[in-house]
Amino acid sequence: MARIVVLGSIARDDVIHLDQRLREGTHLQGSPPATRLGGGGANAAIALSHAGHEVSLVAAVGTDSLADELLAELSRYGVDVGPVTRLSGSSTHSLVLLDPEGERTIVNLTRARETRPPRRLLDLAADCVYVRSHGQDLEKLLRTKSALCPIIAQIQPLHEGRLPVQVLVGSHGDLDPDILSNPLAAGRALAGDTLRWVVITHGAEGAEAFSVHGERLRATAPDVDVVDTTGAGDAFAAGLAHALSLGMEMDHALPLAVRWGSAKVTRKGSFLDRDCVREILREWTARSSPNRP
Template sequence: MARIVVIGSVARDDVIHLTEPLRAGGHLNGVPTHTRLGGGGANTAVALAAAGHQVTLLAAIGRDAVGEALLAELAAASVITTALAHLDQPTTRSYILVDPLGERTVINVARCEEAAPPQRLLDLPADVVYVRSRRLDLAPLLAAKANDSLIIAHAPPIEPGMRPAHVVVASLSDLTADQGKSRAVLGKTVSNGLARWTVLTAGGAGAHAYGTTEALATPAQRVRPIDTTGAGDAFAAGLIHALLEHRPMAEALTLAVRFGTEATLWPTSGLPAAAVHRLLQEI
């Protein structure tokens, strides 16, 4: 069991199933279905807790009924919630639009976030810190924490030095054409030279990893997605778990892709514990 701190969001997701693909300028029909636990930080934290790790979520929730309900769901998933900030503002909420092919579009309608960076990170023991946040003021904290923890950070932000991390993870869909051409140096730029690996996800096409001397590629199994929400968060959980087991990056990338693909087969924002347990038994 490893000690993991996840920095990110926790949200209430309101899911709407579209009867046709999302298109600009269209007049679409949709069916509201259910609400569920979501947010990039929570999704990753829940999967890692299901994998048997001691996971502390560093996020913010509001002092409202939504926040209290999410707090109970996280605790039920064995995520440590003592580092959550409780703020006098609405808890983060998102609309998740899922089209007939399972592709999701996320619309944030409320965001609960601390005004200042979470300095309490420095007091939390951690073997790994995973960052799933777009905050622009985390670099000093991550640089300090990198002295005694493995830092794995999702980008964006893409700006130089914004994510001092040993492993930088990004989605190709979040990169501009110019950034996509510089895949091998992207992590070094974002991490101010600290990154050992840059990992890029490509949805149904799998993922790539670029190290100092090697480049790796792992294809994804072809599936019919039900809901692609949280696939990147599940990918990150698989990657973190494999690296904590000291697997080489080629194996870690393969496991991460399996986690991400599996997440698309469930009508959830986070990968269910049952799916995590089955995947770990298969590897």
């Protein structure tokens, strides 16, 4: 398998199941909070580790006891936490509100976030890098790293700095209409000449990818029962990183990533469990085999 580096967050999530959808001014009933590991970086890193990759996580935690718990849990999932740094103060702690349809709302209570670019990223050997981090000037760092391996990054506002990466990923529901009207133009403004693809996810409708060479691909999502949408975007990005790190072209990588994202919403939790990831990979191998009946 491949060496994959994930740049993102680690969090402790307190999950409350609501009796109805969030609406302004309403009084809702919720379950007592249930705690679980979360954070965009952790979600993607664990799924990739389940797929058999050698995964390193570049992230930050605090100096509290919660940090020790989070790092120990990540290590048990096979993620290399050596590149995780400790910042004075609290680790990231979030409140996740889940409505009866599985849609989630996340409230960050505390955050452990680096303000300087994590230069240790350059010391990590990688076949692929996934960037799930905002609020830092990553341009110089990613320009150097993108010359060595493909990088997938979540689309961020241009004023937060440019991202010279090969693949930009964003959710239709999170992006401004200006970006959605011309994804490639927005992608070029953010990534420059390094850009190869802009990928837009559409939830239950699947995803589409736009190439700088004018190619447009579409992958539909299977019809599934939604249980928990938390981490669906992270699962999609992990599936994309899995595929691209193994040298797949986008026409094969996109539907596989959709399969990862669709599988996540059918399960409770913030990340894909090991059995689910391995089942997806077995199914994909069987479908791709030229000798299948």
